Amino acid sequence: MTPAIxxxxxxxxxxxxxxxECNVSDDFGKHCAHQLGMEExxxxxxxxxxxxxxxxxxxxPVSMRLNLKASAKAVHLKQVTMMLPADAERLxxxxxxxxxxxAQKKASKTLLDESALTQTSILVSGGKRGVSVEISPQDILTLLDASVANISE
Incomplete structure (x- = not known):
């Protein structure tokens, strides 16, 4: 059982x-959608x-790209950058x-793309490749004290 679960x-x-079954080395989210027969x-x-x-x-959403400028604006910063994979794993x-x-080791400000609110439930990683959890977007907002923003394109 993962820390998230x-x-x-x-x-x-x-x-x-x-x-x-997760047997890919990139684009994990699209692979998940395909394997589970879910809309991206x-x-x-x-x-x-x-x-x-x-x-x-x-x-x-796995079908979208992150808009860094919109993400920075949503957290009142001038700019943000993607974290290196090794740093993301460590943190x-x-x-x-x-x-x-x-249940990340170090809590951080969380942004949920506003498109999530059009769904009754969404899938996010359950803390391990090949494991996802389906949960309501409202629960994500509450549990993570997250903010909603238009951060994808």
């Missing part, structure tokens, strides 16, 4: 675990951004392709 169980969140608009990826020593977690405690927004 332990966290969700511990707080009594409503969620469903989905597992699938319902499957979200977790990306880590940084500005100096500040870390931001961005959650966007979250998860491997790339399995980085969950839940």
């Amino acid at each position: 332990r966290f969700l169980k511990h707080i009594g969140a409503e969620f469903k675990v989905h597992t699938y 608009a319902k499957v979200f990826k977790t990306l880590l951004l940084q500005h100096e020593k500040q870390t931001i977690t961005a959650i966007i 979250t405690g998860y491997k790339v392709g399995g980085i969950s927004p839940f």
